[in-house]
Structures are given as C-alpha cells and as structure tokens.
Amino acid sequence: MSSRNKILKVQKLLKEKKLDFWLIVTSELKDIHSPWILGTKCHTRHAVVIPSDGSPSVMIAEMEAPMVKKAKIFKENEVYTYESPDDFINFLKEKLTEKGDSPRIAINYVDDLYKGGEETINYLLHGDFLELTKIVPKANFVSAQEILYTLRAVKDDDEIKLHKKAAEITIKAVKHAIEHIKPGVTEAEIAAEADYIMKKYGAEPGFDTIVAAGPNSADPHHNTSNYRIEKESLIIIDLGAKYKFHTADMTWTVYLGDNPSEKIKHMYSVVKEAHDKAIEAVRPGIEAWEIDKTARDYIYANGYSAKEFMHSTGHPIGIHVHDVGPAFTEKEKSKRALIKLEPGMIMTVEPGVYIQKIGGVRIEDDVLVTKDGHEVLTKTPEELIKL
Secondary structure, eight states: OOHHHHHHHHHHHHHHTTOOEEEEEEOTTOOTHHHHHHSSOOOSOEEEEEESSSOOEEEEETTTHHHHHHHTSSOGGGEEEESSHHHHHHHHHHHHTTTOSSOEEEESOOTTHHHHOOGGGOOOOHHHHHHHHHHSTTOEEEEOHHHHHHHHSSOOHHHHHHHHHHHHHHHHHHHHHHTTOOTTOBHHHHHHHHHHHHHHTTOEESSOOEEEEGGGGGSTTOOOOSOBOOSSEEEEEEEOEEETTEEOOEEEEEEESSOOOHHHHHHHHHHHHHHHHHHHHOOTTOBHHHHHHHHHHHHHHTTOOTTTOOSOSBOBOSSSSSOSSOOBSOTTTOGGGGOBOOTTOEEEEOOEEEETTTEEEEOBEEEEEOSSSEEESSOOOSSOEEO
C-alpha cells in the first residue's frame, strides 16, 4: 500500500476509534514508522501529525524538508519547517488543539509491553512524552497499537512484492558470502561480503548480519567478530536485506570441511525436518503456538530439550525484522502465541539446536500465509552444504 493510502487508512481507523490524531515525534531514526510514512529517512527531530480528517502535516528541520517533498507523499503545503525549538513546540500546540483543548491522541507505545510484546510499536521516548504533556496538558494519550497492528500485520500485494524482492536480494547475498568462506577468514569479513551484495542490489542490511563460526554458532545471537573460521566447523549466517523499508530474514547453516561428525549431521537433519514440518503446518486459522509446537515436539522427540532449543520457532516480519503479529512460541509465554494466522501475514520459521563447545544449527525461511495455505519466499538448502 502506498504511504498516502496508509494515511487514508489511518484516518479511517482514527474515526472508528473516536481518536483525533495519530502522532509520531522522533529523531535519529528511532521510530521506524517515520520513514515508512514519509518515504525517506530523516535524522533531525520531526513530527508527523495525521488527523482523523483533513490534511496530514510534517514539521521538520529546513535541511531535511526537501527530502520529504521529493518523496511526494506529503504535499508541498503539508510540510512545515522550524528554525528554533519554539517553532517546533508552537506547531505541535497549534495542530494538536485544532479539535479542542482535550484531544485524544494515539502515540507509539504499547500497553502491557512485558507480557504482550510488540516492541516494534514501542518507540516514543519518555522525554518526548513529557514534552507532549506540557504542550497539550489536557490531551488524552492512548496507544497506537491497534492502529499499527491493522496497518502492519497483514501485507497487501504491493508489500508482498517488496518482501519478495528483499528475499531475492538476501539469497544473492548469502550465496555470495559462502563463496568466500575458507580457513583463516574472519566472521566479520564474511558478513561484509553479504552486506556488500545487499547494498549493490539496492537494499541495505535490515539488521546486523550474524556470522557465527565454530563454537560461536552455539550462541543464537552471537555478535559477529574477528574470530577466524577454522576447518571442520559449523557456520551460521543469519541475514536479511531491507528493500524499500521491507525486511527479509533468512538463516543458512553450512559446514567448512568434508567430515562433519555424526552429532553435527544429526543436529542438522533434526532441525531441517522440524523446519519443514513447521512450514507444512502454516495455514490460515491456525493459532501461532501450534506451529511452534510442531517444530518443538519433533526436536524434543529426537533427543534435544529446551536447553538446546531455547528460542521461539518464528516471528512476523515486515518493515521491521520482528514485526507486529503472531509469535511462533509456546502459548504460555506470550499472548501473541494465541493469535490466528491470516492470509497476507509473513512469518519466519527458524528452529534451531545449539550445543556449547560444539556449535549450533539454525535454518530459517520467510513464509507467506496464503488463502489456501502458504508460500515459502526464501529457500534454504535441502542438505547441509559442505564447503
């Protein structure tokens, strides 16, 4: 959906919920909704005000106003600039009180954050909130969570096309990266090769590329380092290209050498089968926890436990690597595990097994929920690649 159509949809939702405004106030790329709506990244402090009816508006520093105008989502007369903090404050006061002194304003935070999750909505900083309470002291501020869930959880055809392009670039990047794996090369060098390809094809890394080699592969969120890759070791590569604000997420596990141990071969085969079974279960109407249970039951039945598989089976993906929507996790661990899948949702499926001092295996694909079942948007290898 175009950003202008997003604005129209937001206005419809605001009216339904009897809200007066959706407000984004941010700086230094702290809120992903700003570039998603504006069509460009802005670093200076700025505000996006979308009323329930009438024209939206942006207040931004003079140096970045031309970028917003060039994106052609906001009209020329909807883009305002400021020279001083007072200009910014007065703009907010004027816009946010157009409907009266006690407006109902949706802002980007989450109710029940620790139990419900949805961190990728929770972007308004406390300092900004305190300023807003001074600027509009009688305002009733509410969470924009429901509005953003409606906007982001289910992707339309245009967004699915962008995700497919991001996935295509991600596959190019990982294939290029593994060509450079050899003894003595560092994890950081392999990550750089992947990042280069993403940028070469018009994208950027959607998150820090993970290259975890040898014993480091036993840590699911290993920080890519200058560790030198050794012969006869597992290497996990977790990466995702962000293309026009849409992020893919894929993980390959490869082996440098000719003789993986029986333990490593067993780890890979179990994870791959769990991955395949979980994907096969993806369809509309199923609750998210059931996908996790499909993968988890298979892994546990084949000799592993929660100690070796300590993360969820997958998550929604979209404009953020961890998007809003269902979570493929155990149902007692998150309310999001109870959400039913709908056509248009894009989820990762990424079971793993990790054993300290030996290594880890994670296999991850992006999966689109379709009307009749699912479509795999990325494709990991059927067998363990030996380099």
